Amino acid sequence: MEWFRDHAWEAWLGAAILLGVAEMFSLDLILIMLAVGALAGFVAAALDLNVAVQLLAAAATSVAMLALVRPGLAKKFHGGPELQLGHGKLVGKQGLVTEPITALTPGRIRLAGEIWSAQPYDETLSIAAGETVEVFEIRGATAFVHPVPGHEA
Structure with missing residues (x-):
């Protein structure tokens, strides 16, 4: 836990990058929402806030992105004109x-x-x-x- 306090912003940034790269393989728009949550944790860590606040910011942002942003994006990306052949x-x-x-x-x-x-x-x-x-x-x-x-x- 001590290591995380000393390197919190690096850990959050690393998690965001890993989730973003994993999203490129899954393309289901879930991991990218979690990556945005990790970026919120990164911002909280950069502001030198408590670890509990960082976790809360990451979790709240991830849940908000999954509930509010993902449905609209999924509908836009997965919808479209019907292809007739x-x-x-x-x-x-x-x-x-x-x-x-x-x-x-x-x-x-x-x-x-x-x-x-x-x-x-x-x-x-x-x-x-x-x-x-x-x-x-x-x-x-x-x-x-x-x-x-x-x-x-």
Whole structure:
């Protein structure tokens, strides 16, 4: 205990550095909060406060960081836009009919810079070339589409 009193600020600083480095491997934002608590202990030791005050400052700061700061940071870092891959990202997009579409004869649409075979989502519809359609579903290499009202070319 005597050594700690003589080298308190070094011990707190060392603990903060070790916790910060360990956080780089865990990436769960817990160890960095404890490192901030160790920095509070470092400040208390640098001010030559009692060891009990240093421990209290480190513990209070760590708990406050875990309770108040970590949830917001975790939500910000772990959240974000949903990543859509493949043809699923085309559902909801609009395309232009290049060949007429009926339930009996699939047509073609220009969708996201590519030509897709297309069928009407509602089998009773016929969609003329030049109309704008919205993709409701994609099955295999065929887009099932519905006309967008008021967007005829």
